[in-house]
Amino acid sequence: MKKTNEDEAMIRYLLGEATEEEQTRLEEQFFQNDESYQQLVALEDELRYDYAQGGLTKRQRASFEKRFLVSDEDRRKVALAKEVIVRAQKERAETMVPARQERTSFWQVFTSPLRLSFAASAALLVVFGGLLTLHTVQLNHQLDQLRAQRTTDQQTAQQQVATLEKQRAELEKQLNSKPAQAPTPTLFSFVLMPGLTRDADVTKPLLIPAGDGGVRLQLDVKKKGAYKSYLASVQTLDGEQVWSQNLQSAQLTIPAKVLRSGDYVLELKGIVAGGEQESAGEYYFTVVRK
């Protein structure tokens, strides 16, 4: 499911990417309509949280940085947004343990006030009791759906981890077997420096000869020693992911065959002791295949 056209227009407006016509239309709308105004204000805040979580497209991130990441206060707000979500997710994970559930289960949270209401209402008017029961059943159904959704998400995450592990094992197998099959050197090493924005003058193309070798990249990480492991993901500038892998160090080897001539961005996420992920750097590079 996609965002509505109106949502997309509002995002373009907030990021300064809307046409003059669109700007005027949205402004007339929010000047006259409080609901539209509230939506824009909420969406502006939501963009900050999405940005903090590493979301938004490359272009949107660049526009966001120009518009909403100008002052130190802006940076503090983004940092806080990131912390808020991380802490909330951690807190929610902790609420799943049995001891915590005994104290405050979702069932109690969603139904206690209703049950009280039911008892009181039933004593007074039996007919309302039926309605409340129906409402409780609906809430129960919603709760079941949320639980089912969570289970599905966990399963999906496990499947993704398993798939990544399988891919990693296959790639390692391929890389290990290559020297025996091909006597000529097929590994090409490069050092990448981090950068928030892509700069054509700075980015040196990686010249990779034709063949199925590996491209070894040594990543310069600002916060050295801060992470116990990493998750690297290589994407085209259109956002298509071509490769990803869990890493023990900021060094990786990408199969050359997945890299065609073009521009890429490597997103490196650092995994801290608590298992949380945070952005450890973005590395832009251009590949030229000979």
Add this chain to the structure above:
Amino acid sequence: MAAGGKHFIALRLGEELQYRLTMDGPSMLKKDWTVTQEAFDRLLRQLDPDRERAGEVYEQIRQKLTKFFQWRSCATPEDYADRTIDRVARKIGEGAEIHTQNVYLFFHGVAINVLREHWKEVQKADIKPLDDIQPPPAPDNDPETAQKERKMECLDGCVQRLPANQLVLITEYHQGEGGAKIARRNELAQQLGIPLNALRIRAYRIRGELESCISECIKRNEFPLTPLEK
């Protein structure tokens, strides 16, 4: 605009509207007219015959104008909002009637003109608009370690105080990436039986309350927080 570059802001005290003078904005905002008490009263009457309600409408308009100039990349949006209100007050003071169906559109029209003047001023003064300013480099580390620790304490405390249903909503709302995140938000709205717009506002309010809680906690130096029973 009052003499000496002062500006009126309507404040409601009891049942009477009173006016407070505050310092003006940057000197580059040239003021060519002074808002008189009479002009300001006429402006309020145009907004609503009921004085108290007029004060509320005034505040709403000022809030929207400020956001308008902020979203249009003006560095001092509040100053330009006030300037727009001055301009409208002057027109009304000179006898103009607001013929637009909606008074808000009148303010928007004037605001567009003020914005155009702002762009000209920026060009003349060779001031970079916000879009041309590169973000400052992130600080290498936070020297205020104690303050940072306090912030973390407050953050933990405030998150723990969050009612469970709000905690579930906010974490579900911000889970996933890209298309999956959007799909999840749509599903969540369906499960809760509310439109996506309403869900967005709900999530925004929860985040706002959390941030306010953290901010107030830091100001009060109140930590560690005792988690409340949910």
